[in-house]
Amino acid sequence: xxxxxxxxxxxxxxxxxxxxxxxxxxxxxxxxxxxxxxxxxxxxxxxxxxxxxxxxxxxxxxxxxxxxxxxxxxxxxxxxxxxxxxxxxxxxxxxxxxxxxxxxxxxxxxxxxxxxxxxxxxxxxxxxxxx
Amino acid sequence: xxxxxxxxxxxxxxxxxxxxxxxxxxxxxxxxxxxxxxxxxxxxxxxxxxxxxxxxxxxxxxxxxxxxxxxxxxxxxxxxxxxxxxxxxxxxxxxxxxxxxxxxxxxxxxxxxxxxxxxxxxxxxxxxxxxxxxxxxxxxxxxxxxxxx
Numbered sequence: 001x002x003x004x005x006x007x008x009x010x011x012x013x014x015x016x017x018x019x020x021x022x023x024x025x026x027x028x029x030x031x032x033x034x035x036x037x038x039x040x041x042x043x044x045x046x047x048x049x050x051x052x053x054x055x056x057x058x059x060x061x062x063x064x065x066x067x068x069x070x071x072x073x074x075x076x077x078x079x080x081x082x083x084x085x086x087x088x089x090x091x092x093x094x095x096x097x098x099x100x101x102x103x104x105x106x107x108x109x110x111x112x113x114x115x116x117x118x119x120x121x122x123x124x125x126x127x128x129x130x131x
Numbered sequence: 132x133x134x135x136x137x138x139x140x141x142x143x144x145x146x147x148x149x150x151x152x153x154x155x156x157x158x159x160x161x162x163x164x165x166x167x168x169x170x171x172x173x174x175x176x177x178x179x180x181x182x183x184x185x186x187x188x189x190x191x192x193x194x195x196x197x198x199x200x201x202x203x204x205x206x207x208x209x210x211x212x213x214x215x216x217x218x219x220x221x222x223x224x225x226x227x228x229x230x231x232x233x234x235x236x237x238x239x240x241x242x243x244x245x246x247x248x249x250x251x252x253x254x255x256x257x258x259x260x261x262x263x264x265x266x267x268x269x270x271x272x273x274x275x276x277x278x279x280x
Binding site for chain 1: 169183
């Protein structure tokens with residue numbers, strides 16, 4: 001079941017973008033357990049570098065606040081490049097204004113950290129039904 | 132101590148961490164991610180938390196020593212610390228982070244200092260209890276292995 005047009009394996013490919021090593025570890029384990037093929041990078045610039053090198057992912061879990069390049073900027077750049085991947089924002093910020101600004105950068109949806117099995121499970125179900 | 136008693140001890144210790152309000156549902160999420168491929172996942176995440184958060188504790192301590200206090204900086208550090216504490220399900224520590232941030236918003240330096248002193252105590256208590264808990268789990272697994280042999 002591949003959602004991205006570049007996916008060659010049967011697994012959904014996911015990219016965790018977060019500078020927090022604890023979140024990286026938890027989200028990688030969670031997504032792997034749900035059957036996804038997972039890669040991890042630490043900031044928005046690394047995501048852009050990957051896409052510019054020809055790599056792409058079905059799903060991106062993008063943290064909002066990161067050094068070098070944050071999630072808002074990275075998402076705007078990816079969409080400006082024509083990237084169609086599903087980008088889910090992940091933030092610990094509580095304010096609606098901040099989440100709205102993040103959504104407006106081009107996200108498909110936004111979650112509060114940390115991700116849980118039930119949150120991602122629901123997302124995967126929706127994706128299955130859509131495809 | 133027989134195997135059943137060992138398992139009961141582990142279960143009792145685990146439950147008391149929740150009953151004392153030290154841990155929340157996020158800790159259960161971490162346990163659900165532990166499997167044969169990641170047999171020490173929970174302990175690894177907790178170890179990572181205490182390793183990474185040590186730097187933040189130091190930063191906050193140093194920031195609280197300055198005069199006048201930079202509440203924006205303090206709030207930013209505590210936001211990061213709270214995020215990490217939430218990731219491991221450290222319920223009590225997390226609520227103290229929230230309280231600290233409220234004092235920051237109110238510009239209440241004394242409130243920040245008192246809350247942080249309490250937070251550090253609870254952070255240390257949780258660490259000790261989790262270390263003991265993981266040791267008991269380790270011994271019970273050794274006991275299980277001996278029983279099988």
